[in-house]
Amino acid sequence: MSLLAQGLALGVLTGGLYALLASGLSLYFGVMRVVMVAHPAFLFLAAYLTYTAHTVFGVDPFLALPVTVPLFFALGVAVQRLLIARLAPENVAMMSVLLTFGLALTIEGLLGTFYTGSYKSISMDYATRSLTVAGVHLPYDKIIAFLVAALTLGVLFAVLVKSRFGQALRATIQHREAARLVGIPTERVAGHGFGVGLATAAAGGTVLALITPFFPASHWVWIGKLMAVIVVGGLGSVTGAALAAVLLGVVEGVVLVTVDATWATMMFYVFLFLALLVRPQGFFGGRLAHRF
Amino acid sequence: MRTVSRGLPLLAGALAIAYPWLVPNYYLVYAGALTVMYAAMSTSWNLLGGFTGYVSLGHSAFFGLGAYGTGLLVVRLDVPWLVALPVSALLVTLFAAGVGIAAVRVRGASFVIVSIALVSMMNLVVQGWRSLTGGSTGLQVPSPFPGLHRGQTHLVFFYLFLVLLGVALLAWWQISRSRFGAGLRAIREDEDKAESLGVPTAAYKVAAFALSALFVALAGGLYALWFGSLDPIFVFSILIGSSMVLMSLLGGVRHLLGPLLGALIVAPAGEYFLIALGETQIHLTATGLVLVLVVLFMPEGILARFARRRAGPSIPDESADQRLQGVSS
Numbered sequence: 149m150s151l152l153a154q155g156l157a158l159g160v161l162t163g164g165l166y167a168l169l170a171s172g173l174s175l176y177f178g179v180m181r182v183v184m185v186a187h188p189a190f191l192f193l194a195a196y197l198t199y200t201a202h203t204v205f206g207v208d209p210f211l212a213l214p215v216t217v218p219l220f221f222a223l224g225v226a227v228q229r230l231l232i233a234r235l236a237p238e239n240v241a242m243m244s245v246l247l248t249f250g251l252a253l254t255i256e257g258l259l260g261t262f263y264t265g266s267y268k269s270i271s272m273d274y275a276t277r278s279l280t281v282a283g284v285h286l287p288y289d290k291i292i293a294f295l296v297a298a299l300t301l302g303v304l305f306a307v308l309v310k311s312r313f314g315q316a317l318r319a320t321i322q323h324r325e326a327a328r329l330v331g332i333p334t335e336r337v338a339g340h341g342f343g344v345g346l347a348t349a350a351a352g353g354t355v356l357a358l359i360t361p362f363f364p365a366s367h368w369v370w371i372g373k374l375m376a377v378i379v380v381g382g383l384g385s386v387t388g389a390a391l392a393a394v395l396l397g398v399v400e401g402v403v404l405v406t407v408d409a410t411w412a413t414m415m416f417y418v419f420l421f422l423a424l425l426v427r428p429q430g431f432f433g434g435r436l437a438h439r440f
Numbered sequence: 441m442r443t444v445s446r447g448l449p450l451l452a453g454a455l456a457i458a459y460p461w462l463v464p465n466y467y468l469v470y471a472g473a474l475t476v477m478y479a480a481m482s483t484s485w486n487l488l489g490g491f492t493g494y495v496s497l498g499h500s501a502f503f504g505l506g507a508y509g510t511g512l513l514v515v516r517l518d519v520p521w522l523v524a525l526p527v528s529a530l531l532v533t534l535f536a537a538g539v540g541i542a543a544v545r546v547r548g549a550s551f552v553i554v555s556i557a558l559v560s561m562m563n564l565v566v567q568g569w570r571s572l573t574g575g576s577t578g579l580q581v582p583s584p585f586p587g588l589h590r591g592q593t594h595l596v597f598f599y600l601f602l603v604l605l606g607v608a609l610l611a612w613w614q615i616s617r618s619r620f621g622a623g624l625r626a627i628r629e630d631e632d633k634a635e636s637l638g639v640p641t642a643a644y645k646v647a648a649f650a651l652s653a654l655f656v657a658l659a660g661g662l663y664a665l666w667f668g669s670l671d672p673i674f675v676f677s678i679l680i681g682s683s684m685v686l687m688s689l690l691g692g693v694r695h696l697l698g699p700l701l702g703a704l705i706v707a708p709a710g711e712y713f714l715i716a717l718g719e720t721q722i723h724l725t726a727t728g729l730v731l732v733l734v735v736l737f738m739p740e741g742i743l744a745r746f747a748r749r750r751a752g753p754s755i756p757d758e759s760a761d762q763r764l765q766g767v768s769s
Contacts, residue, residue, distance in 0.1 A: 231736065251732060253724045375553045417561045
């Protein structure tokens with residue numbers, strides 16, 4: 149029983165992190181109908197940059213964020229304006245996957261060349277202990293990850309719901325032509341949407357660097373996991389992705405403590421295939437998947 | 441013109457057969473065999489990707505399964521390799537048909553996601569099922585030709601892969617002239633219209649998926665017998681799948697010889713990178729950048745450019761008067 153509680157608690161904490169990692173993917177799909185396979189590669193690019201900041205300058209991983217977040221925002225805008233926007237519109241779904249796949253390979257190769265293929269990790273004193281509540285051990289690094297994810301997602305939601313930019317972005321996602329008719333510069337908004345998506349990757353990468361060792365090819369595992377999250381959640385729905393992230397995090401956590409790690413990872417693919425077979429529009433969100 | 445277009449394939453075929461005897465060393469025979477293997481694989485990838493437009497990044501799943509199937513039959517059940525190879529390929533084809541029924545229900549980006557997930561799943565299964573497959577330490581397959589030295593083995597496998605390539609090209613050519621091929625092309629252009637015109641789209645897509653898996657699995661099986669040691673991380677790597685896509689796109693997915701041309705460019709370039717730069721990861725960057733450039737600037741491939749230039753405008757450029765004269769005479 150306590151084992152199950154342990155699995156549940158860890159699952160909720162990890163699920164929160166998955167929600168952050170997948171939120172960018174939902175944004176890209178929302179604004180451009182693009183499946184961005186390179187998102188996990190960018191996550192690990194951020195993780196490696198954080199690692200450099202930590203080892204070379206000796207700063208706390210989170211102090212790298214004021215640099216990496218704006219940098220990744222600019223990168224995101226550049227990727228959208230210079231690459232994605234150039235694709236022929238009739239085949240954008242297929243070609244964008246291949247294009248971002250090429251980007252992922254490019255990043256992986258660069259990381260492997262500069263940092264070698266061996267494992268890297270960042271361990272902070274404050275992240276190695278764990279908190280014990282009613283017999284359930286909660287490692288501090290997982291708690292920190294959850295809090296950072298919750299904070300980032302909170303800011304993201306506030307921006308999307310309250311700000312003028314957020315309203316323009318949501319309008320672009322809901323109906324591009326109509327948004328353009330009421331005077332929204334949809335091209336620029338889409339670029340900024342990509343920027344925001346990649347900025348979440350900067351935050352997510354820093355957290356990943358803190359909780360898990362990583363190597364250049366790590367991102368492949370995450371492509372499958374995060375794709376499962378956004379497909380189960382309903383492509384394009386940030387809320388759906390967040391709910392699915394927690395659901396899959398809990399399932400993974402419970403299977404991890406009751407069966408083993410292979411099956412825990414396998415659950416993502418099982419849910420992915422189930423979602424595609426039973427409800428291709430996703431379990432949450434449904435027909436309104438593109439609204440928030 | 442007609443004799444040229446007939447003679448050229450014959451000449452190319454003769455050159456391919458003579459290749460191992462024209463090169464100075466066994467390394468180049470090895471590189472040639474590798475190139476022909478990739479050519480056979482991308483040609484069979486194109487049975488699905490070229491006809492239907494369904495881009496699968498996960499064909500390395502069938503390559504790996506074909507390799508492990510053949511290897512396990514030989515090692516665990518002592519089946520002779522000549523039997524193990526086709527049996528394993530047939531099993532993979534059946535498996536692909538089963539997967540295909542689920543996978544081709546989704547289109548576009550979702551299909552690509554499914555294909556990536558398929559490779560990751562197979563990788564997990566093979567690494568996790570330690571007692572059968574040897575897990576991440578890999579599987580050792582005895583050489584089918586113990587009497588030959590390493591270079592002679594490369595020579596034999598060069599011809600085996602060449603036969604496979606020939607069969608795959610023949611299959612593509614036959615399908616492209618058949619009703620089946622026309623149906624698959626209709627799916628690529630507009631799946632809903634094809635369906636409404638009575639093309640059995642679901643069955644056609646599953647058939648194309650399984651057929652393209654069959655040849656890739658055969659290539660995988662030959663690879664297992666050739667290299668003799670299987671590393672699950674390599675044979676189920678997404679990189680092999682993406683090589684097939686890159687080669688096909690670069691050459692031109694709508695042309696019989698497109699994937700072959702792509703393989704003739706990409707595979708030697710990859711080998712050259714390996715020699716010039718050593719075992720670094722920068723070849724991934726090179727592959728990635730080429731893929732980005734091809735997708736951005738040449739999504740129809742090299743052959744499409746040449747074909748368009750040679751064929752000229754599709755409607756003959758003549759005045760109504762000239763055409764009337766042509767009719768009356």
